[in-house]
Amino acid sequence: MEKLLDVLSACLGQAFEDCGYDRSYGKVTVSNRPDLCEFQCNGALAAAKAYHKAPVKIAEEVVGQLGGAEAGSEKENIWQETAVAAPGFINLKLDADFLSGWLGSMAEDEKLGCQTEEKPQTIVIDYGGPNVAKPLHIGHLRSAIIGESIKRICRFAGNRVIGDVHLGDWGLQMGLIMQAVKEEQPSLPYFDPDFTGEYPEEAPFTIGELEEIYPAASARAKEDEEFSRRAHDTTYRFQNGDRGLRALWKQIIRVSVTDLKENYRRLNVDFDVWYGESDAQPFIPPMIERMKEEGYARESQGALVVDVAEETDTKEVPPCILVKSDGATLYATTDLATIVQRVEEFDPDAIIYLTDKRQNMHFTQVFRASRKTGLVDDHVKLVHIGFGTMNGKDGQPFKTRSGGVMRLEYLIREIEDAVYRRIMENRTMEEDEAKKTAAVVGLAALKYGDLSNQASKDYVFDIERFASFEGNTGPYILYTIVRIKSILAKYRANFGEEAEKQASLTAPILPAAGEAERRLQLCLAQFGETIDAAYQELAPHKICQYIYELANAFNQFYHGTKILAEESEERRESYIRLITLAKRVLETGIDLLGFSAPDRM
Numbered sequence: 001m002e003k004l005l006d007v008l009s010a011c012l013g014q015a016f017e018d019c020g021y022d023r024s025y026g027k028v029t030v031s032n033r034p035d036l037c038e039f040q041c042n043g044a045l046a047a048a049k050a051y052h053k054a055p056v057k058i059a060e061e062v063v064g065q066l067g068g069a070e071a072g073s074e075k076e077n078i079w080q081e082t083a084v085a086a087p088g089f090i091n092l093k094l095d096a097d098f099l100s101g102w103l104g105s106m107a108e109d110e111k112l113g114c115q116t117e118e119k120p121q122t123i124v125i126d127y128g129g130p131n132v133a134k135p136l137h138i139g140h141l142r143s144a145i146i147g148e149s150i151k152r153i154c155r156f157a158g159n160r161v162i163g164d165v166h167l168g169d170w171g172l173q174m175g176l177i178m179q180a181v182k183e184e185q186p187s188l189p190y191f192d193p194d195f196t197g198e199y200p201e202e203a204p205f206t207i208g209e210l211e212e213i214y215p216a217a218s219a220r221a222k223e224d225e226e227f228s229r230r231a232h233d234t235t236y237r238f239q240n241g242d243r244g245l246r247a248l249w250k251q252i253i254r255v256s257v258t259d260l261k262e263n264y265r266r267l268n269v270d271f272d273v274w275y276g277e278s279d280a281q282p283f284i285p286p287m288i289e290r291m292k293e294e295g296y297a298r299e300s301q302g303a304l305v306v307d308v309a310e311e312t313d314t315k316e317v318p319p320c321i322l323v324k325s326d327g328a329t330l331y332a333t334t335d336l337a338t339i340v341q342r343v344e345e346f347d348p349d350a351i352i353y354l355t356d357k358r359q360n361m362h363f364t365q366v367f368r369a370s371r372k373t374g375l376v377d378d379h380v381k382l383v384h385i386g387f388g389t390m391n392g393k394d395g396q397p398f399k400t401r402s403g404g405v406m407r408l409e410y411l412i413r414e415i416e417d418a419v420y421r422r423i424m425e426n427r428t429m430e431e432d433e434a435k436k437t438a439a440v441v442g443l444a445a446l447k448y449g450d451l452s453n454q455a456s457k458d459y460v461f462d463i464e465r466f467a468s469f470e471g472n473t474g475p476y477i478l479y480t481i482v483r484i485k486s487i488l489a490k491y492r493a494n495f496g497e498e499a500e501k502q503a504s505l506t507a508p509i510l511p512a513a514g515e516a517e518r519r520l521q522l523c524l525a526q527f528g529e530t531i532d533a534a535y536q537e538l539a540p541h542k543i544c545q546y547i548y549e550l551a552n553a554f555n556q557f558y559h560g561t562k563i564l565a566e567e568s569e570e571r572r573e574s575y576i577r578l579i580t581l582a583k584r585v586l587e588t589g590i591d592l593l594g595f596s597a598p599d600r601m
């Protein structure tokens, strides 16, 4: 199905052309003065300059052309009102039959009028980015939430999308853990150079212990130079293939990944591949060799670097360091090698990264270095979405009450509790169901609270506001869906299952009878456009904005309309079809955001 604005623009474009102007002036947009009209075209103002004519004159000619269409032609069918407003705006109002007909086609369409890429792209999305053995904290939360939504949006548009968690499983952090384990339990076979047997199947720690080991070891290394040196040494030996350390490393990964998967499952976040930084390591030596041979890498104070500064830079972009003077490779080296790996395995058209915006410079360097050294073809898009910080009400990065960084599990529990209290306040739901519902609604509160902000902005995390059933919140959207579900259930109870099926699947949608219904219809018709914009701009907040408007439009319609008590059968069935469409649109919207609705709340 085409986009509504494209169809409307084509109609206006034709009218411009018929009057002797270029059809590109026919661009139609949603009105920014909804009190005056629904859509508008400002093309006459631009055409006035090009054709040296008064804009009002041009607008009048075009409107005359629209009005004067042959009966039965498409043009006539689109508009109910066309008017010129000084100094040359064309104000437009859709024909009611055209609008309801449009919704009918939308309802028939599996994708509800949304576009599918003509040339599907292969897109790798690098998000989540947790570090093994470090607890998943809210610093990683936004990456998971926004990345999951962007993955779903790109996939819905028809692309082949690969979500990669890009685990932080390499480097000093692993050495610190292993060194700490060694000093705690020196007799483990992993540390015995003469051991040739099978290593134990059981890990020598639980996830709880593992999560305590890292922070302790990291703190100790800052004070105890000797320990730090030993940890570096262990890191070096593990990276260079020490058999025992490798086996222990695998245990750390296994225990940690099991826990991570459970965390992501609760967040409704799902990765296609679980590669880690370690998987990119084999690609490093040949990559560096080539960069040296081809003259891209140069030595600087014992380190190996690629210059990435550009003349137009307004702030300094330092060289990208591949190898430090002590021979160690860095975060950037791994990211470059990961690009090599991804090109080899997936041949992507785009790679999208989601991290905190504090990593902006890192990705500028990595992207420039990979283009300059030819790791990717020119057509491959490299995109970094740097998001803002989640702050507490005090405007500082969010902390627990005791001041520490909040762990994801606690955060989720807090928000679930807030929702649970609300459910229990005013409803009679069994405790068990209330708990389950609170988990579903809590996730929506959390995700919507995040996604409704433009990603690059910092935002204030406010559990009470996010969990509210009113206002621009996830629970409000879910509440609206639940309301529609309950109307449909009542309809089923009153008129029978068959009748409900028939009405919701096939009844014709009639032209709107009142203002609120009209607004609901207009809002629904703009779904395709919205999803396309969210996809083009990789901006889930556009979907939030839209479903909030839609939920408002639906609720206004609902409060002013007797849906079930409507006497005309035809109209009643049309209502059922219309609200079924609204439900599908809302459900598709929240699915693209990464959450779902309960049956009751």
Ligand code: ARG
Binding pocket: 126, 128, 129, 130, 131, 166, 167, 168, 335, 353, 354, 355
């Ligand atoms: N593990 C990293 C961190 O915690 C994020 C990884 C992001 N992805 C990447 N390809 N660098 O900051």
